[in-house]
Amino acid sequence: MPLSSQQQNSVQSDKPVWFFLICWTVLNLIQAYTLELHADEAYYWVYSRFLDWGYFDHPPMVALFIRAGDSIMHNELGLRLITILTSSASIYILWLILKKYAVDAWAFILVVSGTLIFHIYGFTTTPDAPLFFFAVLFYYFYQKYIDEDKWSLALILGVIIACMLYSKYHAVLLVAFTVISNIKLLKRPSFYLIAVLALVLYMPHILWQVNHGYPSINYHLYERSAARYNPSNSWLYIPGQLLMAGPIISWFVLYSAFSIKIRDAFTRCLLVNGIGTFIFFFLSTFRGEAQPHWTLIAFAPLVMLALIKFKQANTSLTWFYRAALINMTIIVLFRVSIIFSLPFVLQIGQIKSYFGFKKWAHVVQQKAGNAYVIMDNGFQDPSKYDYYTNTLKGFSYDSRYYRLTQFDIWPIEEKMRHQRVLHLIDSPNTATTDSIKTKNWSWYVEWVDDVRTYQKVKVETTIHQLKLHSGEKKDIDLTITNPYPYSINFSNIGVKHEVVFGACFFRNDGEILLQRGDDSFNNISLKPGESTHFTFHLIAPQKGKYEMMFSIRTTPFEGSKNSRVIDLEVE
Template sequence: MLETKRTPQQILLVFLGVWTLINIIQAAFVEVHADEAYYWVYSRFLDWGYFDHPPMVALFIKIGDALIPSTLGLRLLTVLSSTASVYLLWKMLSRYGKHIKLFILLFGSVVLFHVYGFITTPDAPLFFFTVLFLYLYQRYAEEDKFKWAFLLALVIAGMLYSKYHGILVVFFTILSNFKLLKRPSFWFIVLIAAAAFVPHIWWQIQNNYPSFYYHVIDRSSAYYKFSFTTEYLLAQLALAGPLVGWYMYRQSFRLKADDAFIRALKFNCFGIFIFFLISTLKGRVEAHWTLPAMIGLFMLSYIAMLRFNLPKWFEKLAMVNIFLVILVRLVLIFPVDALMRIKVVSYYFGNKAWAQEIQKKAGDAPVIFMDSFQVPSRYNYYMHSTKGFSYDSRHYRKNQYDIWPLEDSIRNKRAYFVLQYPLEGLGRIDTIQTDKGLFYGAWIDKVRMYQKLNISLEAVPDSWEKGSVKELQLKISNPYRESITMGNAGAKWKCYLEYGFKLGPDLGEFKAVGTDLEPITIGAGQSVLVKARLTAPLVPGKYKLLFSVRTDPFSGARNSSMIPVEIR
């Protein structure tokens, strides 16, 4: 019997099976990334929003973890949605030509597609909903029908609930086709998508817009480094495919936008790349933020390579590219001693054993870590608890640990304090030897911690001369369900109210606010006004002023926003 040639659809099904199997193996056997552990803790506190991101990633993890409580479960919906995305991509691109081999070579070359084939961060649901958005938009651009409009509205909400970057996909799609504004169904999409997103907006209002403050203000750098831009550009070349990415960019740029869908792909691809390129002027841009643009790049390069003559060398180079990516994926499963010195590789090994060593010392008590939302999350994941807590100092950034009720549960309780360096004043200090390095631990008999106290200035000085002293009025608000005493009479762990100025990347020296703390008691949910004396820096400039409540043995929290002040 003669063998029949396999159709593109049959080859696609084989590829989908292989892709799913590879991702399942990777998901089951690669230890969780610390960010994934952080989002796993999200899933323990389901809500309409979180400090860093919208809630879709928490829902992905919650569902998968409920079905299969394991590392595979944490990543299950990412694996399944990745496979569904591949199928939808083929459905869109096969309209322009059914070259399944080219499709597989290009898809397999894009590094980011491998990462979000199993790693569960907000980018995983964003990947799926962006592909689904493009699939529906391709049909909506051709047919102005209610069903496409309604489904698009829901998917847009899904993108926004995945990651705020989803708004860029919507913006550049509209920019590519202003005729959409004339459709009544377009405004129906806007209305439904906005209504679906209201619960998250309400969460932001209730929590004083933490995501806006972090992403727009706190994350912006006060200085620029040329390396921000060069690193971004090199990363985009590497993530598109270390060997063939440059050619994909070239061919995509050459492709003419001769229909509404290709025009939307070009606007999204190059628009998002340029948007984040400009963003490097404000600070460091994470390389994976361009994931929606990578989807556009892949699709554009496929269509372009169908239309232009594909050079003979490309297939061989793409296969080498895929081999290198798969090799890296294997290294994350099977440890190679020679590569364990590389931080990116060693990061994925020894995490469970590390958590177990700390738990041997701490038992069932709460464990406090310093300046990391990732480390306590990794401890929480492997102990399957929420006992790990992050004390976020004024030199670190705020995160979801500043919102969760975990701090409230350990105040005035006995807790185990874990550090990567010995700290004086803690009494007996344990040394904890782990595969992740040497750690130090000590017991705090009665934790005194006021990370959630909020301090604001009643009035910011209009004119402030260098070295001069100002008497200002502070408003200190207590969000806790219990009264707070800032005085130190009879207290083992002392409390201090301090301030510091930031000029450039680093905070300067912190000084005590000139006021007596002994009489200050703030009732639950109440505020007090306090007079304080502050001395301006000796060097003129545009500073950011920060207030901090420091309680021993900790190093002081961020208890105010970064308040802009100009010293003359």
């Protein structure tokens, strides 16, 4: 049967989109193969070595993406392969959604290719990549579900929402804003199938959070909040979003998207999600930094709304297409300059961090041999060491001056117990025996014999806030729990590395005070899973407001974060 004129036009309009997708995929493949890993990507690779229902920072979907690609080939391309494929699939799905609105193919290509954040996550594998893919898939099936209240579509949407939630917690925003945009959904019986199915499928992650003491909730809602408001977080937010939307065309794309005339429930959904997401993360700048890429899920509705508005306006946009072509050319040339490692690119801070770690990791491994390597305060370098040596011998010692990470959950610390480890530090001391110098970094080496650390030991109290006078004494009852699968003790008799238990007082002005517990702490011995009580005789420091926590320090390390923060006000 011959195609109708409408079908022929549709096939014809698909041709430039398919050509664009081929170019898009090839560019991402080359970029992925030639560019070293971002630190976050290496961290998520270590996730993939310990597959689980959850992790300290994020849900597990990114680990599955990486595990699938890395099982094919252990190189940068393998790690990023699934992201590249889903990026191309996402763009094509966006096109399928927009065909209902008769959007021009060349306008689609110019706007998508000019959106900088799509380029970044066309190959970069972080939780944002799977979230974006499943979000676009959600919009595709939700568009159908609006018109057809089918149980089959409800089942598909329930699975997709669960996948979004398994990708990144930001998915909650998309779900909430979609319901807000169409309250009539609550009248559909099939809507409750979507909700129940998504919840049931997500239950393993919820149980993981419960069993691990809600680490992600505590980190994202409490620990990540800044102690005081930093105005630069707010006024840098808007320029960051404009850059992500395209350095030249962003202002017009945003204007077009948010001035659209709403004519159906789907475009209303896009508008509420776009505006809602941007406003939500702007408001979050009053609590701390909102990184530009956190709004990635807002750019799918942004691009769709702008293209639909172009069609609604039905006016000549020749000037915009010329600007968009220049915008796209700038981005592509910049990406090509990264592929060829042109000198000016290597001077840019964010880009510079992609280069040199492969060589660095092998230089460190030559020093360490088969020994574990401990680095202080940061998951980035240990993760890159692990990836580029294809081992799990790198470990992050997250001290009381840093934050907790997934390294405080993985069973790496247990395997180092009583071994000789190499400790990499950034400045020399009396114990350093050697140094490692590469083009960009200098590290100093100290060997630690018979290492013992207590990162996972839990110190708990029922007190969350204290108000004392300077010099006032207060006895605090602490519960100390051994989470390890072996017995531990804190004795300093006959051991090389002293253990010290104490309270740390952190003040907003950066001053840190320490108070040591009495020596009876060193008499504690605990079997696996066993707990005991210990009384800490606190003496209130000088007047001020503090964040207080309890820490176990073993030389030569700085001491770990073993308790929750207690708000202390000293009058």
